Amino acid sequence: MSTDEASFAAILTDRLDKAGETGTRLSFWWRDDDAVAPSPALDRLLALRARFDVPLALAVIPEGATQALAERLASEPAVAVLQHGWAHANHQPAGEKNAELGNGRPADKVLAELARGRERLSGLFGDRFRPVLVPPWNRIAADVADRIPQVGLTGLSTFARADGRPHRVNTHLDPVAWKTTRSFAGWDDAAATIAAELDRRIAGDAEPFGLLTHHLVHDAALWRFVEVFLEVTARHPAVTWPDTDTLFGL
Ligand SMILES: [Zn+2]
Numbered sequence: 001m002s003t004d005e006a007s008f009a010a011i012l013t014d015r016l017d018k019a020g021e022t023g024t025r026l027s028f029w030w031r032d033d034d035a036v037a038p039s040p041a042l043d044r045l046l047a048l049r050a051r052f053d054v055p056l057a058l059a060v061i062p063e064g065a066t067q068a069l070a071e072r073l074a075s076e077p078a079v080a081v082l083q084h085g086w087a088h089a090n091h092q093p094a095g096e097k098n099a100e101l102g103n104g105r106p107a108d109k110v111l112a113e114l115a116r117g118r119e120r121l122s123g124l125f126g127d128r129f130r131p132v133l134v135p136p137w138n139r140i141a142a143d144v145a146d147r148i149p150q151v152g153l154t155g156l157s158t159f160a161r162a163d164g165r166p167h168r169v170n171t172h173l174d175p176v177a178w179k180t181t182r183s184f185a186g187w188d189d190a191a192a193t194i195a196a197e198l199d200r201r202i203a204g205d206a207e208p209f210g211l212l213t214h215h216l217v218h219d220a221a222l223w224r225f226v227e228v229f230l231e232v233t234a235r236h237p238a239v240t241w242p243d244t245d246t247l248f249g250l
Contacts, residue, residue, distance in 0.1 A: 003187040005228055011191045012232045015198040019057060020238035026201055027208035028239050029247055031057045031157060031171050032215050033084055033134060036064040036188045038072040044214040048226060050051075052234035054241045058159075060125075061086035061132035062117030066210055080244035081129045082154065083121055085136040096133040099139035107143045114144075115151040130244045134159055155248035162207055169247050171210030172197050175225050176217060184221035190229075 003233070019026050032045055035058050049056045059082045060069065073079055085100040092104040101110050114133065121129045132155030133140075133148055143155055155167045162170040173193050177185040197209055213226060233239050244250070 003191045004222070005187060008187040009228055009232050010024050010190045011193055012198075015202065015237075016233065016236045016238045019198065019202050020233055020236075022202060024202055024238065026198065026239050027206070027247070028054075028211070028233055029057065029169070029208055029242065029244075030054060030211045030213070031059060031070065031134065032154060033059040034088070034216055035060045035069060036083075036154070037066045037069050039216065040219060041215045042069075042072065043104055044218075044223065045213075046079065048223075048230065049076075049078065052230040053078075054234050055080070055243045056134070057130075058243050059157075060121060061088045061136075062086065062120040063087035065121065065124055067124065073125065073128060078243075080132075081121060081125045082132040082134050082155075082244070083114070083117055083129070084134045086180065088116040088136045089139075090137075097139065098137045099141075100136040101140040103141040103143075110141070110144050111147055111151050114153065115191065116174065118152050123200075124201060130248070130250060131155065132244065132248050132250075133178050135159075143163045154250055157210070159212060164207075165243070165247050167250075169181065169208055169210065171212035173210070174212040175222060176214060182217055183219050184225050187225075208242070237248070 035042060044098060057080045061084045072199055074129055090098040092099050113148050131153050133153045133155050138159040148156060157169050157171065159171050159174065162168050163172050173190065175184055175190055201209065211229060
């Protein structure tokens with residue numbers, strides 16, 4: 001049986017109710033990637049956030065980040081700015097998966113670039129910038145990841161189950177079908193991912209659950225997915241929405 005919007009909401013609600021019955025409080029968070037400038041899509045993202053009154057972590061690409069973006073976010077105190085690499089450029093050899101912070105370059109060089117990005121975001125966004133690194137394509141070489149505190153970056157966020165190390169908080173659901181339509185991967189796919197992720201947490205794993213979105217590629221179907229997700233989760237009594245500093249232990 002295929003899942004539609006209503007049955008997706010029912011599956012999600014059922015898991016949250018179950019968590020509530022067992023006294024489990026689920027931590028949810030929302031990360032959106034690839035911002036550099038204001039846009040109608042960013043306005044829509046911020047309006048959705050405001051409507052449901054949940055925190056939003058916006059991963060901004062330092063190289064192209066504009067003063068106009070800083071001005072647009074100045075009136076959005078519930079939005080934290082995270083560092084999305086440096087330029088979102090791929091440096092891996094041909095045939096390998098894309099990565100900006102991978103092992104295709106010496107770690108010293110990658111870290112110098114990250115230091116520059118951190119300075120740029122601090123300068124543009126002030127305290128709104130939080131020292132959390134979001135690697136482009138969610139990929140980072142282990143030696144670079146270990147050394148990011150040397151350039152003032154405390155937190156790290158990628159995709160998939162986190163390794164339990166301090167200051168590392170990941171995302172788990174990306175609703176975009178990147179390899180095919182670049183639109184919504186579908187209610188079936190989203191329901192299956194969420195059910196498995198929440199069952200793991202109801203069974204005792206305290207890892208926060210992260211939604212990952214990309215406002216610049218959202219079509220109507222993707223916007224509708226985010227809306228339904230927030231309709232169910234934003235006010236559910238079993239769900240808490242910690243802010244970025246709490247999540248990452250900053
Ligand atoms: Zn990205």
